[in-house]
């Protein structure tokens with residue numbers, strides 16, 4: 001997570017920005033393309049014109065992604081700060097997954113200033129559960145009691161990008177997502193089917209989705225990802241703590257605003273949206289925190 005010199009970060013004290021997007025954890029080149037759902041770059045223009053953020057997107061027009069529901073994926077949650085990001089989309093700025101009735105796993109960088117790389121407060125932080133459409137009021141906005149950041153999280157190297165948020169109110173019987181175990185390798189076999197969920201940018205132009213979306217993104221071989229991200233302005237892939245997902249030809253990916261959101265393999269939490277160059281670009285798959293590398297640390301605080 002290198003600070004993006006191009007993009008101004010969120011003026012914390014500012015009124016709800018018209019484009020809360022600019023403030024979202026996410027940098028890594030404003031460029032980018034379709035987020036979770038993503039399509040190929042070409043249809044993009046038409047897509048943007050035909051589907052204004054907020055419209056019920058015709059999911060059949062999006063290659064490899066579409067709308068999703070918390071009814072089917074009840075553990076998908078959004079992190080929100082209305083004070084910081086405005087109320088238009090309930091203040092959503094990151095994703096996460098409910099792993100016990102009171103704990104949400106998300107990305108550490110969701111609590112870091114994108115340009116300065118320092119820990120920041122998210123005033124009035126809430127966890128949104130059971131709300132597919134952020135413009136509505138379905139589900140609940142749950143207050144937060146504590147935030148744990150992995151002790152070895154390193155902003156610059158983007159390693160151990162995981163945090164656990166403790167809810168102030170138990171979510172009772174809401175289904176939770178189990179974690180992949182420490183050291184497991186099988187879920188990370190190249191080509192394994194995986195799904196990613198979020199309310200992030202669908203175009204790379206700060207068009208944040210008002211509705212939950214999901215995309216199928218196959219696991220990428222570590223050696224391929226190491227070649228895709230040898231270390232440059234955006235970051236270096238480290239297979240010890242990261243895993244990549246997406247197709248080499250691009251077209252399906254997570255994007256800004258999806259950070260912290262779950263990458264699910266076989267019904268378990270295998271990754272967390274962490275970083276990438278642009279979004280859905282060929283040879284630049286999404287890079288995820290490898291849950292199998294931080295599972296013990298996470299479990300120690302559950």
Ligand code: ARG
Pocket residue numbers: 024025026027028200253254255256257258259260273274275276277278279280285286287
């Ligand atoms: N850091 C971004 C965020 O905070 C996530 C970027 C993911 N990018 C990608 N191409 N998969 O929302």
